[in-house]
Amino acid sequence: MACEVDLKGFLLGLCCLPWFCYAAAPEGYVDTGQWHVAVALGFGQKSNPLIGGDDLPLLVLPEVAYYSERFYFDNGDVGYTLVDSERFSVSVLTRFNVERAYFSFVHPSNILLTQSVSQAINSGELCVDCSGSESDAFEVHLPSLDELSSRKYAIDGGLSFNVHLPAGGMVRAQWMQDISGVYRGQNALLEYSSGMTFGESRLGFTVGARYKSQKLMDYYYGIGPQDSVDPLFYYQAKASWQPYVKLTYSRPINEHWSLLTLLRYSYLGSGMSDSPVVKDNSTSTFFVGASYGF
């Protein structure tokens, strides 16, 4: 939880910095009508599962939230809460779909090879550089990433159901639909998050799974007529369940700074990892640094 930008409440604010004082800032609550801003500086990266993809560097992490009685902005989610009680809430929300981010960190010259084409080359039915060859194999041109059409960012809109458990944990279920007409599919989330306090340190724990529909997966990771490649290389991606686990450790250093460590691992599922543009079946994220609460 980040501290609000409110000099008037400075003294109270001392106890509202990221997990600075458990007692004065009940975990899971946020004061309305104020911006809650924190920035973490350090080193980390998110692995990029795409062929030729560079890992995404994480040097500066923002944490920004603003809640009013019904409206809220929380780390990219813009929502309106329809039902709000101590134990349960229902919200409509919208946000950018970040699937496209992986494509910003790839070397476009990397060659793509589907499994079927690879098998055909191995069996001699196809050849890549046939000059001087006496075989009857068909010659194929192996496409590279830069021959694929550009993937666009999408905007999702949907519903979020939050259940706040008596022990302090939270269950979050979301159903999101592409409302920007980019991939025209859906994604969903089921997640449980909780935390424990050890002295002044806090360990946050999240486990969940994200569902990505066939249309979403196919738009980003499939290869089809929209791409300027031989139909031999067409690939239709399948829907995917992507379970993940995340750990967050925080310990205050002083009134503004806290040590912060984030670890996240996600399994991508065969619906994504079978794609010729994907080389890994999982992604991992880590970050070690210090957060500053304003």
Place this chain on the structure above:
Amino acid sequence: MVSSVGWLVLLVGVVTSFGVCAGQVHSDKIRQFELKPQVCIVKKIGDECELLTTVEIAATEVMTMCLVQQKTILKCWQDKQIVAEKLAILLAASTEVELLDQAQNVLATEQLQVNAVNPKRRKRLRPAWSLF
């Protein structure tokens, strides 16, 4: 902006713990007195709540101590130097609890708060740092 002092603190890895959440210690016999959490949330002012809190006491010597809430003994520890245990405390309003020795000297105090669900406070819908 990151101050040079801030970076220095970060680089050398010096982790200091500020005692803003610890209780007020009134005696040299007590090194540490802390109740966590100290806040109980109720729906409206006047409602009672049961605060399940962890009591941590570190004394400089073995002694008998009692935790007292408005002259009512919550718990006593006989011949103890270190105490770390969970305690359920019934609260009707914000109150102060005292740690007394056998001679009923006040060794330390701690303020426990009862807060009503603030209409200007609501449940957060995403875990912190959940963007990554």
